[in-house]
Amino acid sequence: MPFTQSDAPARPGRAPGSIDYRFARRQVLRRVRAGELQRSEVCDAQRELLRVAEHYSQRATTPCPVCGESELRIVRYVFGPRLPAGGRAVASRAELRKLAAGRSGLRCYTVEVCLGCRWNHLVEVVPLASSSDPEPVAPARSRPRSSS
Numbered sequence: 001m002p003f004t005q006s007d008a009p010a011r012p013g014r015a016p017g018s019i020d021y022r023f024a025r026r027q028v029l030r031r032v033r034a035g036e037l038q039r040s041e042v043c044d045a046q047r048e049l050l051r052v053a054e055h056y057s058q059r060a061t062t063p064c065p066v067c068g069e070s071e072l073r074i075v076r077y078v079f080g081p082r083l084p085a086g087g088r089a090v091a092s093r094a095e096l097r098k099l100a101a102g103r104s105g106l107r108c109y110t111v112e113v114c115l116g117c118r119w120n121h122l123v124e125v126v127p128l129a130s131s132s133d134p135e136p137v138a139p140a141r142s143r144p145r146s147s148s
């Protein structure tokens, strides 16, 4: 797998069977800001992941949470039967739909990658149903909380 799997606690996501790593991501970012983690420990995207982020990704709507530059990209990898062991990078939702059509057992890994500082983190894992469209991913945009 070309990206680091989170060992932090994951939570069930919104879609059935999905796993949400946003909580783990926030914890990592908090530890970086607190000085418990070095930037070099979390800004370690491999060359292959950076290449995919540059060419097969969507631009995130918010800046990088680590360096603040507008170089954050959303990368999606699909894993499943008859796909490469390292997954297939998918650039658009249309491509994702096409890949999922008529297949089952596919899972989409969404990773955010910064081309500036090499920050990368798994955001969520969502099973792809052949008939349904996966939830649009907007990992960087935090929703306002009503309970305060």
Ligand SMILES: [Zn+2]
Residues within 6 Å of the ligand: 064, 065, 066, 067, 068, 069, 071, 114, 115, 116, 117, 118, 119
């Ligand atoms: Zn960055």
